[in-house]
Amino acid sequence: MSDANGSNPKGKDKLIADVKQLAADVEELINATAEQTNKKVSSLHTRLRGSLKATRDQLIEVETIAVDKTTEAFREAVKKASEATEVAAAAVEDAMQSAEDAARKTAEAGRDAALNAAEATREASRTAAAAAKEAATKTLDVLKHWGQ
Known part of the structure; x- marks a missing residue:
């Protein structure tokens, strides 16, 4: 039953093929009996031709x-x-922007770390220079008072 209502395309195709074959067989029967002049046969030919045309029209509509x-x-x-x-492209664009932002933050963090290291080095140099100056001053004092 599902074949007839279109839920199975292969079943529908088979049904269409079967109806087309039936129409061809009916047409062949009509042609084979066309010579007979019997009133019943003549009436049947007329009905069959009408049914055949209606069936073919319906097949065209279904197709x-x-x-x-x-x-x-x-x-x-x-x-x-x-x-x-489009969604994937937007996601790629967002990922690219996030990567760019992360790279920028990393570069900024690296720059800040380098600046902090330089400042610490300068401070250590100042402290070392001050300590060396103090040591030199004390040495001079000791030398000045050595001979006295």
Whole structure:
């Protein structure tokens, strides 16, 4: 039953093929019996031709609907793929910005560390110079008072 309502595309295709074959067989039967002039056969030919035309028209409509649904499903899939691509591109852009920000912060932290190290070196040099000056001054004092 699911084949007839379109939930199984292969089943629907098989049904369409079967109906087309039935239409071809009916047309062949009509042509084979066209020579018979019996009123019942003539009436049956008329009904069969009408039914055959209606069946073919319905088949065309079903196939058109199937093509339209397939086209719409394809468009929807393309739209979703496009949206997913846009989301991915935005995520890549965000990741790139985050990486750039992290690199900038790392560079700033490195610069700050270098400045702090330089300041500590200057302070240590000042302290060492002051200690050397004090030692030199005391040595001079000792030398001045050595001989006295």
